[in-house]
Amino acid sequence: MQHQYHIIIIGGGAAGFFTAINIKEKNPTLSVAILEKSEKVLSKVRISGGGRCNVTNNCPDAQLFLKHYPRGEKELRGPFQRFGNKETVQWFVQRGVPLKAQDDGRFFPVSNQSESIIQCFLDKALQLNIPIFTGQSVLNFRKNEAHLWEITTPQNTIVSENLVLTTGSNTKIWNLLEKLGHTLVTPTPSLFSFNIPDLKLQEMMGIAWPVSVKIKDESLQSEGNMLITHWGLSGPAILKLSAWGSKILAEKQYHFNLEVNWIPKLPYEEVLKDLNQNRIRFPKRSILKNPHFGFTHRLWEYLVTKAGIQEKVNYAEISKTLLQNLARQLHQTTYEVNGKSTFKDEFVTAGGVDLKEVNFKTMESKHFPGLYFAGEVLDIDAITGGFNFQNAWTGGWIISEAFKP
Ligand SMILES: Cc1cc2nc3c(=O)[nH]c(=O)nc-3n(C[C@H](O)[C@H](O)[C@H](O)COP(=O)(O)OP(=O)(O)OC[C@H]3O[C@@H](n4cnc5c(N)ncnc54)[C@H](O)[C@@H]3O)c2cc1C
Structure with missing residues (x-):
């Protein structure tokens, strides 16, 4: 493992992979790596939608789409205008994963297998030279004297100019963020x-x-x-x-x-x-x-x-x-x-990083420059129908825009 990166992404789930791939596609010169605590990546994608992965929703009306978010409705308005459900479908089609909408509006891979999404992400990560370090449970992160993020796992200390948190509803990371000075909305189950x-x-x-x-x-x-x-x-x-x-x-x-x-x-x-x-x-x-x-x-x-x-x-x-x-x-x-x-x-967790402390034009922390969030780590959640993944895709894509050359 190299010890200094431009961008470290903590969390090898939906939001983590989408962020990494989009950053590297737009700016291949950046060094980007994913740290994942468990031995397997994308575990929730695998079991999502009963093993079929409900990728997004066909809901054509932007206002109505937002109404599916008990938390995040207001904040996601701008981000969805830039990367919404149509862009998501296009993104996957262009990368060899055609999607189909059911009568109820839910989009699934034509293959009916979440594995198609996983394979697409793994292939892209390999092609784009994105190292994925599994078994790396992040124990701490802090800004060091050189104003770089220092990330500690039981095996390594890694330094990075930027840090992206896509750790879902992980309590340890939320506690670290709270210690750092971010406000956390108390997590409660949803769905x-x-x-x-x-x-x-x-x-x-x-x-x-x-x-x-x-x-x-x-x-x-x-x-x-x-x-x-x-x-x-x-x-x-x-x-x-x-x-x-x-x-x-x-x-x-x-x-x-x-x-x-x-x-x-x-x-x-x-x-x-x-x-x-x-x-x-x-x-x-x-x-x-x-x-x-x-x-x-x-x-x-x-x-x-x-x-x-x-x-x-x-x-x-x-x-x-x-x-x-x-x-x-x-x-x-x-x-x-x-x-x-x-x-x-599909069950999700309401609560997480307080949305008032995030700039939704970049998904960057308003308190700590170089710290970004996407997915369920934020106080955003939706009802069933592909809306939760849409939040992960949109957040990841918005972050990648911030790293365009
Ligand atoms: C059974 C089930 C089915 C679902 N089906 C759907 C569906 O069909 N459609 C839909 O839209 N939504 C669905 N959801 C919700 C959806 O899975 C989540 O909203 C989505 O996975 C959130 O993505 P994320 O990347 O933010 O977090 P996650 O997918 O949870 O990924 C977070 C990753 O970070 C890692 N991590 C956490 N802490 C650390 C640490 N300290 N160090 C290193 N790594 C760490 C975790 O191991 C994990 O791999 C479903 C959820 C469940 C439980």
């Missing part, structure tokens, strides 16, 4: 599912349904598909809520009441009116056995039973109170959430 110890609900596992969900007594709400799992609730609607509610739900220690609206398109009064009309339309029909509002048999029976309606009760016989109960149940089932889980989903 998790909710544990609900309710056996009757868990028996419904596998059902996905479009709902709106709300945290009781808070202004936190989201819409989309909700998936019933064997431990509670997941799916896009829940993950979105976990992202927007990352801080508040952490404060509540993941104990709160969740309200689920199973018919978000219809107001409560309409639901009740429609059920009341069934008294005339289908007086002899068993309520339990005849799904209404497009519900499946299983889900309808679950909700009707939850409203306290017995199997034999028909529309002619049902009391006004019970019918109101049913309308309320369809409109607002309350669940007691008790803890959180991550399962297969």
Whole structure:
């Protein structure tokens, strides 16, 4: 290992590789190296998107794209204008990795393999002569007397003119930054599912349904598909809520009441009116056995039973109170959430380097010249759909622009 570089990048993940490759492509004369603590690089890319790597999102509207970032929306506006989703797709296509967008907007490699992204990065790093030092857990970094960054690993001390931190949600690096004088926003998990110890609900596992969900007594709400799992609730609607509610739900220690609206398109009064009309339309029909509002048999029976309606009760016989109960149940089932889980989903950490202390034209620290950040090390995170990687790509590309000859 050479001991002085123009640029040392700590962290061999998505942001680290993207930064290194873009810098060297633009300025091959610079010496750039990556230090990675584990023996393997790009581990999260490998497992991302269920092994397919959801690289970015097709969302065509710039304003709407930014709305997917609970933290970072304002700061990423400028950077995305310079290197956004279109540029990302082009970047990969030009380097031999064609991407395809699914109907839901998520971009994946045409190969459906995250390995295509990894191979592209490794090939490029080799071609561009970017050394990758694995097993190098950075223990400390500081500016020395010669105003160079001195980086310490258990095996080496390396000196560099510039330092790029792409260490994701690594606590050790955040602590070092805090010691150095940067402000850290306390990390909290994001993109998790909710544990609900309710056996009757868990028996419904596998059902996905479009709902709106709300945290009781808070202004936190989201819409989309909700998936019933064997431990509670997941799916896009829940993950979105976990992202927007990352801080508040952490404060509540993941104990709160969740309200689920199973018919978000219809107001409560309409639901009740429609059920009341069934008294005339289908007086002899068993309520339990005849799904209404497009519900499946299983889900309808679950909700009707939850409203306290017995199997034999028909529309002619049902009391006004019970019918109101049913309308309320369809409109607002309350669940007691008790803890959180991550399962297969992409999970990220909210919190990190305070965005006020970063210049988003270069991704450089406002406090320490020559110190740069990209990816999850910053207090930026997004909901699922390829938006988290987009943050890593954009940050890396912006840094590389700062090193153009
Ligand atoms: C299961 C899963 C699936 C996901 N799927 C997707 C997806 O499909 N699409 C999407 O957009 N997002 C996805 N994400 C989120 C995405 O993976 C992250 O947002 C992204 O990896 C962040 O990139 P990064 O380079 O900032 O950090 P990381 O990828 O976490 O890389 C940081 C690197 O720094 C290294 N490092 C840390 N500390 C040190 C140290 N002290 N010294 C040296 N090296 C160090 C780490 O070992 C790591 O290799 C997923 C996340 C998970 C967990």
